Amino acid sequence: MKLIRTALVAVTMLSLLSVPAFAQTKVATVDMKKLFNGYWKTKEAQALLEKSKSDLRKDLKEMADNLEKSQTAYKQLLDQANDPAISADERDKRKAATLDKAKEINSAKQALEQYQRQAESTLADKSQRMSSNLVGEIQKSVAAQAKVGGYVLALNSASAEVVVFSDSSIDITEPVLTHLNAGAPIDVRPSAGPLQTISTNIP
Secondary structure, three states: OHHHHHHHHOOEEOOOOOOOOHHHOOEEEEOHHHHHHHOHHHHHHHHHHHHHHHHHHHHHHHHHHHHHHHHHHHHHHHHHHOOOOOOHHHHHHHHHHHHHHHHHHHHHHHHHHHHHHHHHHHHHHHHHHHHHHHHHHHHHHHHHHHHHHOOOEEEEOOOOOOOOOOOHHHEOHHHHHHHHOOOOOOOOOOOOOOOOOOOOOOO
16 A cells, blocks of 8 residues: 555654764664554454454345345246246336346345445545554554653664665664553454455455
8 A cells, every 4th residue: 555655655754854964873673564563553454343243244145145136036936927828918018027126136236336336445445544543543653662762763674675784783673562552452463464455355
């Protein structure tokens, strides 16, 4: 996601104008991937999105089941409309009924497709907002810990494009993660998975 990639380029920059030379600049590194995956609010956000996806799956299944019933009824009407055992007038009535049922089925299909598109779009927007808020909170925590350590710059060690080499002694990931998860209401177990936008696909 563009927002996260941009945020990871330089997580926290404190003013360098007061520093006479870059050699005197105190720089730290931080693993944004570990922070994002290990933050308890990330896990909470993922759980909320999964709940939303589960509810939407139920709605979609109900719509799909109703559509299947309508298709079954349509086939029965079609068979009856072609039954030579009934009168011509009755066959005409059945044919008219099949046309109405066909329109009903087409409308149901369109409603199902539209609902799924809107659901995926809504979940994607929700995921975007959640990820943006989480990154913002992590940035603030990094800034706070950087100030405590006297650092004027914090670089993301999880991005090869930003950091080519770093000394582990200047890494402040753990104190930042501890700060973020202080008082977390759920069990916090950092994940080693990749940093990414929370998935919103509905199988």
